[in-house]
Amino acid sequence: MKKLITAHGLTFEPLIDSTEIAARVAAIGHEIQEAYQTKHPLFLCVLNGAFVFAADLLRACEIACEVSFVRLASYDGMASKGEIKTVLGVDADLKGRHIIVVEDIVDSGRTLHHFMSDLKKLEPASIALAVLLVKPDAIEFPVQIDYKGFDIANKFVVGYGLDYDGLCRNLKDVYQLYTEDE
Ligand code: IMP
Ligand code: MG
DSSP, rough: OOOEEETTTTEEEEEOOOOHHHHHHHHHHHHHHHHTTTTTOOOEEETTTHHHHHHHHHHHHHSEEEEEEEEEEETTEEEEEEEEEEOOOSSSSSOOEEEEEEEESSSSSSHHHHHHHHTTTTSSSSEEEEEEEEEEGOOOOOOSSEEEEEEEEOOEEEEBOOTTTTBBTTOOEEEEETTTTT
């Protein structure tokens, strides 16, 4: 029996469990550690969804590094809205810094496509992107992903920081929308 959960009347089924996530995050952390040894990178965590991934990823990188936060919004419930708003802007001076953007998921790619090109204007020394989940069938805007956790199907997911209208961010595993006819 699958452990189904419900949020705001919708049902979700397990997709990726916490052990699998932890192993993948540790591997990405190690890769970043090797690539950035003395570069003193600045992780830029995209709020709100990436806060859990960022917390684990940073602790998997045993090098000198910093973290800052930015809040972007293009989603309302389960529908991407089109325009991107930077609600909470970048507070650090990024010029000449090695930036690693940390995001929970790439769906259409709209959010990051716009944000990454805005970031370039701030003249960092380098920009990389670490994303936990990617929906390859949903991508409409090109995004260069340097560190990727998992490719997933084009279904709405929650857990490990990702929410459905505010709920489910605290779940240890990732769940996907459950449809009975499968
Ligand atoms: P995009 O601009 O369409 O790539 O959407 C990216 C943002 O929408 C992500 O940063 C998430 O916050 C949110 N998002 C996209 N897909 C999902 C999902 O399946 N579950 C929860 N949030 C999602
Ligand atoms: Mg997000």
